Amino acid sequence: MRIGPIDIDRPVILAPMEDVTDRAFRQLCKRFGADIVYTEFVSAEALRRGAEKTLRKLVLEAGERPVAVQIFGSTVESMVEATAVAEEYAPDFIDINFGCPTKKVAGKGAGAALLREPGKMAAIAEAVVRRSSLPVTAKTRIGWDHDSINIIDVLRRLEDAGIQALAIHGRTRSDMYKGRADWNWIAEAKNHARIPVIANGDIWSAEDALAMFRHTGADGIMIGRGAIGNPFIFGQAKHLLQTGVVLPMPGFSLRIHAAIDHLELSVACKGEKYGTIEMRRHYSTYLKGLPKVSVVRNAIVREDDWQLVTEILLAYERECEGYARDGRIKEYAEYLNDHSDKLVLNY
Ligand SMILES: Cc1cc2nc3c(=O)[nH]c(=O)nc-3n(C[C@H](O)[C@H](O)[C@H](O)COP(=O)(O)O)c2cc1C
Known part of the structure; x- marks a missing residue:
């Protein structure tokens, strides 16, 4: 094109x-x-x-x-x-x-x-x-x-x-x-x-x-x-x-790291304060479907220091490794199929 x-x-x-x-x-x-x-x-x-x-x-x-x-x-x-x-x-x-x-x-x-x-x-x-x-x-x-x-x-x-x-x-x-x-x-x-x-x-x-x-x-x-x-x-x-090959959906680690990368870019573009605050509305989309996500989300949306947010997310990644071992992590693809209608924002 x-x-x-x-x-x-x-x-x-x-x-x-x-x-x-x-x-x-x-x-x-x-x-x-x-x-x-x-x-x-x-x-x-x-x-x-x-x-x-x-x-x-x-x-x-x-x-x-x-x-x-x-x-x-x-x-x-x-x-x-x-x-x-x-x-x-x-x-x-x-x-x-x-x-x-x-x-x-x-x-x-x-x-x-x-x-x-x-x-x-x-x-x-x-x-x-x-x-x-x-x-x-x-x-x-x-x-x-x-x-x-x-x-x-x-x-x-x-x-x-x-x-x-x-x-x-x-x-x-x-x-x-x-x-x-x-x-x-x-x-x-x-x-x-x-x-x-x-x-x-x-x-x-x-x-x-x-x-x-x-x-x-x-x-x-x-x-x-x-x-x-x-x-x-x-x-x-x-x-x-x-x-012609369908790749597997990204697991929790990739998704958590995408959120961390997004946060880093947001801070680089908007500064530490606004970059951190503006990221708050994005976390749930990266983490949706993951176990006990509301606990980590409540912690990071209250945090002003982006490095601490990153640490919380990395700790959550380790927690998810445990959940994955127990087979408690739902596939993201399955989750998207169930919830795509709810991704419509107020636009
Ligand atoms: C939150 C949100 C903001 C949008 N803002 C714009 C915009 O600024 N300009 C535009 O042309 N379309 C805008 N759109 C429409 C999208 O570009 C797109 O046409 C629409 O969402 C359909 O594509 P999708 O099904 O892949 O989301 C917006 C859509 C959403 C959900």
Whole structure:
């Protein structure tokens, strides 16, 4: 799949996720095999105002490339200005969000709301492409609701606007995150496409990744919730794609060490205090299904010193070795199958 100078065969991509795909998590996913990563979406209006917190989201690390900055907004002017600001941070490409369903975005005419105004969507895309010296891609849903699925029309307009690849989440705006993503519409769009199509929605395992490629014929696939607490999914998917072999799910040791690595990266990116505090909401996803996890979680979410958190986690690893000997550790794959619906966050 080509996006400008980026040329990767069947890339497995980390989806943009607000409050999740920060610099630390992107680097972690990269280490575990993600081919391309995206920042959380950033508001064009906030960039225009020079909001400090938003600008910080644009800071990128050499170790995470290729990386895209994703921007959202409701006007041509704000999006053109945001493009100029984003470019100063030297991402590998710029992505436009035309898929966010939430009130704070779609309710203000940006994100998925533009599926109802495809003319304006195309005008924004064209203006961003014209302003940018980098490749520009877009990410969207299949339509506003099931009575107005317009992904084929949207694809054509975005191609004409100069968009270089389109990521499609196989749900409508009104679906939010309910039900199953409709992979048939992604396959249909791929049939019509002149640009690379990146398929997204409900890839929870390496087997799902392979199934998504087979079902849609897409050029790349994008994984969101399935990577939360499970960055191993990238390496596993690629291994299956390249060798046909399914790797075993990571055991407790790897998962605990992924949490420790994530903490270290978080501290490196955000400093000791905030890096430690912001990691608190992630531990349960790494440790879920492990025995007596609430005891260790309660201890680490109260701890401000990241080195002590690391020590607690290493002690827990030793404890888990005992549980494993007693055969009391449930397989992670089995756990994910049982709980994938509960991984839907409030987005
Ligand atoms: C917590 C969360 C935050 C998200 N933030 C963004 C975002 O900033 N930009 C975007 O394009 N999509 C965002 N999404 C949507 C995901 O990128 C993806 O399209 C969606 O979760 C479906 O893929 P999945 O089934 O692999 O999770 C977000 C999703 C979640 C769960």
